[in-house]
Amino acid sequence: MYACSKNEDEIKPEEAHIAFSVPSNFPAPAYDFKDNKLTNAGFALGKKLFYDARLSADKSVSCGSCHQQFAAFANLDHKVSHGVNNCQGKRNAPPLFNLAWQKAFFWDGGVKNIETSPLNAITDACEMGTDIQTIITFLKNTAPYPDLFKNAFGSSEINSQLLLKSITQFTAVLVSGNSKYDKVMRNENGAAFTASELAGYNLFKEKCAKCHAEPLFTDCSYRSNGLDLTSADEGRAHITGLSTDFGTFRVPTLRNIGYTGxxxxxxxxxxxxxxxxxxxSGVKGSANLDAQLKSGIQLNSMQREQIKDFLKTLTDHEFIKNTLFSES
Structure with missing residues (x-):
């Protein structure tokens, strides 16, 4: 993804050539940067904004607070996200990677554009608890942001559109496609599954892949997996208003699942x-339970270990440790 002469762990973000590239075993992305030209300066600005807690109402929470790199940009050990004034939300913070392949965002698919998706966290009273205009005013009056925006976009103007485009230049480049699974699929350097991983992969294809479709390991649909007879969270129905969507949520990716609990x-x-x-044994017969889960998914103890061994191959260690994405 990055053109350079040094080893990856020696590269400083300002030295790397920031580029977006599609892993050869991935489909075409939904977002293509056509109207948001990706540059080193834009990426650097977006990353600084992503990690700046001063943008929140009480200056305690940044995007990176709930989306931590060491957790594949999810929120390690937190059931739900924690926002300003230690307010606890109602949903788990999803990991942020491969966003360029998504056409909708959040557990309920309530946002259809990657560029506008940060608005939810910015304005939610239990997340960053502020508004765009307050942030714009702060950026205009806080060095080095005026210079950073000028470097990124060629103008001293700071507005909501440029703010959101710059954040997207960071988040859309968070591509995770270099796990052991990927290397096996691409037949790189003789990579191969162990016997247990291969058995787990075959079980996965039989029992899980209809929802967690390769290679993104989600089909991006909204389903009920029977967590409760009646969900305390209306899920996608909050967006669509349809009773058939009550208690359904987006199928999450299984990539990096070892880090996203x-x-x-x-x-x-x-x-x-x-x-x-x-x-x-725990699937509840909720009204909108996905038909494929009517009888659950039975696995014996050996099969569970094989499934877990396969899921470990979905961890992209290079992505999680890539200093280009780390807070400076």
Whole structure:
């Protein structure tokens, strides 16, 4: 993804050539930067904004507070996101990567454009608790932001459109496509699954892949997986108003799943054993339960270990440790 002569861990963000590239085993992305030219300066500005807690109402929370790189840009060990004034939200913070392939965002798909998706966190009273105009005023009067915007966009103007475009130049470049799974699929350097990983992969294709479709490991649909007979969170119905969407949530990606716990929209499961046991014996017959889960997903103890061994191959260690994405 990055053209350079140094080893990746030696590169400073300002030295790297920031580029967006599609892994060869991925489909075409939904976002293409056509109207938001990707530059080093734009990426650097977006990253600074992503990590700047001063943008929140009480200057305590940044985007990076709930989307931590070491957790694949999810929120480690937090069931739900924690915002300003230590306010606790109602949903688990999803990981941020491969966003350029998404056509809708959040657990309920309430936002259709990656560029406008930060507005939700900015304005939510339980997240950053502020508004765009307050942030714009702050940026106009706080060095080095005027210079950073001029470097990124060629103008001293600071407005909401440029703010959101710059954040997108950072978040859309968060591409995770270099796990062991990817290397096996691309037949790179003789990469191969172990016997247990391969058995897990075959089980996964049989029992899980209809919802967690390769290579993104989500089909981006909205489904009920029977967490409760009656969901305390209306889910996608909050957006569509349809009773058939009540208690349904976007199928999450399984990439980097070893780092993105706790799991489910409300973070109720802290480990994969709990998740697998839910599908084995805990699926509730809710009104909108996905038809494929009517009988759950039965796995014996050996099969569970094989599934977990396969899921570990979806961890992209290079992505999680890439200093280009780290807070400076």
């Amino acid at each position: 706790p799991y489910m929209h409300d973070g109720r499961f802290y480990n994969l054993d709990e998740v697998l046991e839910h599908y084995n």
